[in-house]
Amino acid sequence: MDTVFGIPGGSVLPLYHELAVASIRHILTRHEQAAAHAADGYARASGKPGVCIATSGPGATNLVTGIANAYMDSIPLVAITGQVSVAMIGRDSFQEADITGITLPVTKANYLVKNVHDLAATIHEAFYIATTGRPGPVLIDIPKDITTQRALFRYPPKLHLPGYRCKVQPHALQVAQAAAAIGAAEKPLLFIGGGVITSGAHEEVRQLAEGQDIPVVMSMMGKGGFPETHPLFAGMVGMHGTAAANYAMCETDLLIGVGVRFDDRVTGKVEAFAPKAKIIHIDIDAAEIGKVVQAHIPIVSDARQGLAAILEKLPGKGEHQAWRQQIRRWQEENPLRYEKGGLKPQYVLEELYNLTKGQAIICTDVGQHQMWAVQYYPLSRPRTFLSSCGLGTMGFGVPAAMGAAVARPGETVVVITGDGSFQMNIQELATISHYQLPVKIIIMNNGYLGMVRQWQEFFFDRRYAYSEMLGNPDFVKVAEAYRIPGRLVNESREVVPALEEALAAEGPFLVDVRIDREENVYPMVPPGGTLNKMVTGGKGA
Amino acid sequence: MAQGNSGRTGARAVIEALLDEGVELVFGYPGGAVLPLYHELARTPIRHILVRQEQNAVHAASGYARTSGRTGVCFATSGPGATNLVTGIATAYMDSVPVVIFTGQVPTRMVGSDAFQETDITGITIPITKHNYLVKDVEELPRIVKEAFYIASTGRPGPVLVDIPKDVALAPCRAPVPDRVELRGYKPTYQGHPGQLRALARSLGEAERPLIFAGGGVQVSRAEDYLRQIVEKLQIPVVTSLTGLGSFPEDNPLSLGMVGLHGKPCANHALMECDFLMGLGVRFDDRVTGALEKFAPRARIAHVDIDPAEIGKNVRVDLPLVGDISCILKELLPLVEPAGHGPWLKRIKELRNLYPLTYGRGGEVRPQWVIERLGEMTRGQAIITTDVGQHQMWAALFYGFTEPRTFISSCGLGTMGYGLPAAVGAVLARPDKQVWLITGDGSFQMSMAELGTAREQGLPLKILLFNNHSLAMVRQLQHFYYERQYTAIEFTGNPDFVRLAECYGAEGLRISKQEEVVPVLARAMGNDRLTLIECLISPEEIVYPMVPEGAALDEMILPE
Amino acid sequence: MKRTLSVLVENRPGVLSRVAGLFSRRGYNIDSLAVGRTENPAISRMTIVVDGDEQIIEQVGKQLNKLIDVIKISDITNDPYVGRELILIKVNADPSVRGEIMQIVDIFRARIVDIARNSLIIEATGDADKIDAIENSLRPFGIREVVRTGKIAMLRGAKTRGMEASGNGTGE
Numbered sequence A: 001m002d003t004v005f006g007i008p009g010g011s012v013l014p015l016y017h018e019l020a021v022a023s024i025r026h027i028l029t030r031h032e033q034a035a036a037h038a039a040d041g042y043a044r045a046s047g048k049p050g051v052c053i054a055t056s057g058p059g060a061t062n063l064v065t066g067i068a069n070a071y072m073d074s075i076p077l078v079a080i081t082g083q084v085s086v087a088m089i090g091r092d093s094f095q096e097a098d099i100t101g102i103t104l105p106v107t108k109a110n111y112l113v114k115n116v117h118d119l120a121a122t123i124h125e126a127f128y129i130a131t132t133g134r135p136g137p138v139l140i141d142i143p144k145d146i147t148t149q150r151a152l153f154r155y156p157p158k159l160h161l162p163g164y165r166c167k168v169q170p171h172a173l174q175v176a177q178a179a180a181a182i183g184a185a186e187k188p189l190l191f192i193g194g195g196v197i198t199s200g201a202h203e204e205v206r207q208l209a210e211g212q213d214i215p216v217v218m219s220m221m222g223k224g225g226f227p228e229t230h231p232l233f234a235g236m237v238g239m240h241g242t243a244a245a246n247y248a249m250c251e252t253d254l255l256i257g258v259g260v261r262f263d264d265r266v267t268g269k270v271e272a273f274a275p276k277a278k279i280i281h282i283d284i285d286a287a288e289i290g291k292v293v294q295a296h297i298p299i300v301s302d303a304r305q306g307l308a309a310i311l312e313k314l315p316g317k318g319e320h321q322a323w324r325q326q327i328r329r330w331q332e333e334n335p336l337r338y339e340k341g342g343l344k345p346q347y348v349l350e351e352l353y354n355l356t357k358g359q360a361i362i363c364t365d366v367g368q369h370q371m372w373a374v375q376y377y378p379l380s381r382p383r384t385f386l387s388s389c390g391l392g393t394m395g396f397g398v399p400a401a402m403g404a405a406v407a408r409p410g411e412t413v414v415v416i417t418g419d420g421s422f423q424m425n426i427q428e429l430a431t432i433s434h435y436q437l438p439v440k441i442i443i444m445n446n447g448y449l450g451m452v453r454q455w456q457e458f459f460f461d462r463r464y465a466y467s468e469m470l471g472n473p474d475f476v477k478v479a480e481a482y483r484i485p486g487r488l489v490n491e492s493r494e495v496v497p498a499l500e501e502a503l504a505a506e507g508p509f510l511v512d513v514r515i516d517r518e519e520n521v522y523p524m525v526p527p528g529g530t531l532n533k534m535v536t537g538g539k540g541a
Numbered sequence B: 001m002a003q004g005n006s007g008r009t010g011a012r013a014v015i016e017a018l019l020d021e022g023v024e025l026v027f028g029y030p031g032g033a034v035l036p037l038y039h040e041l042a043r044t045p046i047r048h049i050l051v052r053q054e055q056n057a058v059h060a061a062s063g064y065a066r067t068s069g070r071t072g073v074c075f076a077t078s079g080p081g082a083t084n085l086v087t088g089i090a091t092a093y094m095d096s097v098p099v100v101i102f103t104g105q106v107p108t109r110m111v112g113s114d115a116f117q118e119t120d121i122t123g124i125t126i127p128i129t130k131h132n133y134l135v136k137d138v139e140e141l142p143r144i145v146k147e148a149f150y151i152a153s154t155g156r157p158g159p160v161l162v163d164i165p166k167d168v169a170l171a172p173c174r175a176p177v178p179d180r181v182e183l184r185g186y187k188p189t190y191q192g193h194p195g196q197l198r199a200l201a202r203s204l205g206e207a208e209r210p211l212i213f214a215g216g217g218v219q220v221s222r223a224e225d226y227l228r229q230i231v232e233k234l235q236i237p238v239v240t241s242l243t244g245l246g247s248f249p250e251d252n253p254l255s256l257g258m259v260g261l262h263g264k265p266c267a268n269h270a271l272m273e274c275d276f277l278m279g280l281g282v283r284f285d286d287r288v289t290g291a292l293e294k295f296a297p298r299a300r301i302a303h304v305d306i307d308p309a310e311i312g313k314n315v316r317v318d319l320p321l322v323g324d325i326s327c328i329l330k331e332l333l334p335l336v337e338p339a340g341h342g343p344w345l346k347r348i349k350e351l352r353n354l355y356p357l358t359y360g361r362g363g364e365v366r367p368q369w370v371i372e373r374l375g376e377m378t379r380g381q382a383i384i385t386t387d388v389g390q391h392q393m394w395a396a397l398f399y400g401f402t403e404p405r406t407f408i409s410s411c412g413l414g415t416m417g418y419g420l421p422a423a424v425g426a427v428l429a430r431p432d433k434q435v436w437l438i439t440g441d442g443s444f445q446m447s448m449a450e451l452g453t454a455r456e457q458g459l460p461l462k463i464l465l466f467n468n469h470s471l472a473m474v475r476q477l478q479h480f481y482y483e484r485q486y487t488a489i490e491f492t493g494n495p496d497f498v499r500l501a502e503c504y505g506a507e508g509l510r511i512s513k514q515e516e517v518v519p520v521l522a523r524a525m526g527n528d529r530l531t532l533i534e535c536l537i538s539p540e541e542i543v544y545p546m547v548p549e550g551a552a553l554d555e556m557i558l559p560e
Numbered sequence C: 001m002k003r004t005l006s007v008l009v010e011n012r013p014g015v016l017s018r019v020a021g022l023f024s025r026r027g028y029n030i031d032s033l034a035v036g037r038t039e040n041p042a043i044s045r046m047t048i049v050v051d052g053d054e055q056i057i058e059q060v061g062k063q064l065n066k067l068i069d070v071i072k073i074s075d076i077t078n079d080p081y082v083g084r085e086l087i088l089i090k091v092n093a094d095p096s097v098r099g100e101i102m103q104i105v106d107i108f109r110a111r112i113v114d115i116a117r118n119s120l121i122i123e124a125t126g127d128a129d130k131i132d133a134i135e136n137s138l139r140p141f142g143i144r145e146v147v148r149t150g151k152i153a154m155l156r157g158a159k160t161r162g163m164e165a166s167g168n169g170t171g172e
């Protein structure tokens, strides 16, 4: 552990007192939620657990969204909160909140430490649980008097966790069945998710795809797990997936789900999901298997180990030319496209891609801009796409980028955000300015909660109930108030110069792009619809 | 495939129930799962205030509720929308503020499947709501909404959350909004026990050095007038808790101001010397009592509260009385004889002289002095919302509150970021009043995005921001308890707050010298725009008095 | 001091977690908790055995009362009541000791409900003392597994005693 994110307060002061003399870097954020998101971003970008600290009461409750967010996306996060002294617990004391009770539904485990002698073991356990098996957030609540008592801090030699089994080997029989199914399939499809990133299985994915000639689709969490420029890549599936990927889902006869959880945003109508396919589901979390879709061949294991085991059992190379060509045709017939003219977010992303040669770390917020970022900025390296996928938390982008910038110095870190999302953690401009984190913020500013407006346009008689954001500040001027340079972009021709300036700047930079206000995200599968029934662009598409 | 169909849906039923409750304002933020509610809301005269982050929707509803005495309402979507509410809900819970929160939820069949934007918000908020509901049957919706308002606003008020799956909101609903609420497990006690009332009257008559300790409950039950009558009839001095500020006018000679860890010196001394302490709607929070075993050592303690669980929770109580403060004081009035308490009042005068409230050392512009001027210039009649930190204590100590429901602050949870959204709610509740936010640079940044809301709604808020470039209250703790090792409290990345305010179309002003104070305050008071004053102060200021940990209330650290 | 509370609650999802959450949040020690529905299907009864001094028990009652779904609380500790618990004990029992075990079973008026080659399952009901006693008597044979339901209780005769929410009781 080298960096922690947090904000001090009365009950964590003993901890801060010690932190000051330790060789751990502390990043002081402006809101605890941002500390949690930053630690999450740090974890996603580095593969190491992220750590955040907050005080009791409001400090702790401010972490909840960040913890829930990490929980939904299986991110290893350790949250340390101060608590009122043991004797004060349960009396509604000043700044007391039952944070272990509150976070029960959104943590993998949590602890209230009531004895100083348990502290070392608890911390050890917390990191172990957060990072092993299916990773997730763990919270440790430490009463103030516990942190001031003395105890020998020694990690126990062995953890005793009879209720926690996280090291599971792929079952040989099932592996053999999977290998046989792959050998027999005519239209196999690899479907990769966050588990591929977590376990570092991208190489195995590539070997399997290339060796057996299997097209690859991904969930949003899988982005970066397979090069999107690869000829075998068919796109993202789901509500805003590509047509080719969604059609492939409907036609495949063998779906190999790796580290995915068949979220409703991916499956659409479950009964009509992958109707022709036999399903292999590899996941470390046994509870995921069979939760949404029935797997014919379940493999409970780490994605990488599972794939490696299957690869071993596969004798020769495979060849699925017809299937591959079919997918290619779908891709050619239904490319992602948008109407030219005006100031289009898609265009901004394409230019960003060109200027960064696809090598940036992309952090997003939630809304239309998130989907455009997925669609128009193809990635090829794992841990370069940081986005709130399961919880869909607006406000995640900027602090996550701070975490990424801290974790991966020297890389270009870009936030694609919306005017609504950006304001959820706008105060973090101060943190960025304070530590001069070289984060490039691109606001796709439509003056709307655009994704909400789009839903209202499609499903609620175009009644735009409170989805327009009035009163927004001039974001460039706001950035300047923080001594962060910025550029306002009103026209298409200003896009490239502004991006160039942003990328050339040594430190942080903000670009406020006034995109066409009513641009929609296409294609779109209506919620609960089947994947091959997409709404495609009304206008140019 | 219009999801907003024209028949009476669950969503429509909710909105009908809101109209039925007389709701005029909703604070919220839309998102997929709550869109059915929004769709219906837009067709009604109910005004919707679009905040910038859901947390602030609850804070704003809370500010609205506390100033108006009505129930605040907010809307948020499932998942992150709901989790963002948690701090707001916890804050309202700790200060017993009536708010009803509606969250969208994923469709019923997906509940429990870790669906997109699904969070078990009823599970999460069990510890911080008075009650909550996950609605599974649309026909129960009208009854539940009715119950939610009833529970939130009666007895000891508090937040109630209603989680409505999207399919429930869209389903046809036939059940009418019921006329009455029937809850066998919930029957608040309003009338005081007659025997206990007589005992209280007797004790008050016998006491030689009685003291009234007024808390938030007084204003919740609108008992200020009865309180004043009792005080005047019996000539009993009054101290208040932080939430009690405003329940008794501080310009009254019998008012001693706030007690507690940062209480006024004479109030703390009076509490240690009194022989009878009547707590009205207080919780005897640890911030008030100091070391419990040394609290009010000479006093018999009477405790009047609507929540029986508060009685005997923290301090030993000799005379408990459960009920509504207004009801009880009203019945108490004819039972007590007028009294003078001459010697005791003389002693109080002495204490005042012996222990005046002083500032201690500081920089060029003294925040205490600025707040005193503000108090004078607004004649103690503005609504003051605050954040949390040193500035909160200075506001409590130096403003001089004279009217009920004018001090709006996160007292129980101490939530930084409460002030600005609460002020937004307060202005909307009381457009006739000037509303001032007294805040610090740290707290302000936690919810500063709400400047956008204030601008969008055209609210003429006044913001007095004490910029010490630090989390100075934390610094103060490090000063006293952590060997002056100042860790993680310095804010070097602070924006230029005046320019920032201007970005939101506000008037930005700055105070960096003492002589600027009065003219700048006057200028802010004179315009009818959103205005922010950045007042530069020293991070080395200390809030005095301060009772050290484990000490009694009269063992205060005072400035040399 | 152990107290037995008999608590009537609405029979609704989530009630158990509200009650359990309250105990853990406020740091009360729960000895056992048993819950099941009553003669009225809309209402459940919880029998809770708590450990704590008088002040704590008083708080437990008051705090429970604040839960909207809690209808009535009775502290029946000092009232005449029938308290019962059910225990299942899986005990080692090779043929040589079976006779001895059967005797113990008889003494406690317990029952053998399952027989395997080397073990028996014994079912016993009774108050806590009896349950503890039978468990202790069987221990020497080697207990493999124990399951206890926690105590359920009912007042003798027709009456119930409420632990009312008034709180005025403190000083009276």
Ligand SMILES: Cc1ncc(C[n+]2csc(CCOP(=O)(O)OP(=O)(O)O)c2C)c(N)n1
Pocket (backbone or CB within 6 Å): A365, A366, A367, A368, A369, A370, A392, A393, A394, A395, A417, A418, A419, A420, A421, A422, A444, A446, A448, A449, A450, A451, A452, B029, B030, B031, B032, B054, B077, B080, B081, B084
């Ligand atoms: C915290 C939170 N609140 C509400 C939502 C619901 N929601 C999803 S997308 C969206 C609009 C986002 O607006 P903006 O950031 O401007 O992005 P745009 O869609 O305009 O690109 C909203 C409100 C959410 N995802 N997260």
Ligand SMILES: Cc1ncc(C[n+]2csc(CCOP(=O)(O)OP(=O)(O)O)c2C)c(N)n1
Pocket (backbone or CB within 6 Å): A007, A008, A009, A010, A032, A055, A058, A059, A062, B387, B388, B389, B390, B391, B392, B414, B415, B416, B417, B439, B440, B441, B442, B443, B444, B466, B468, B470, B471, B472, B473, B474
């Ligand atoms: C959400 C939250 N996080 C942390 C704290 C702990 N805390 C209490 S006061 C304080 C400093 C407040 O700084 P500022 O708002 O600048 O006020 P000042 O003390 O400088 O007047 C902090 C961090 C808190 N009360 N709330």
Ligand SMILES: [Mg+2]
Pocket (backbone or CB within 6 Å): A367, A418, A419, A420, A444, A445, A446, A447, A448, A449, A450
């Ligand atoms: Mg937008």
Ligand SMILES: [Mg+2]
Pocket (backbone or CB within 6 Å): B389, B440, B441, B442, B466, B467, B468, B469, B470, B471, B472
């Ligand atoms: Mg400050």
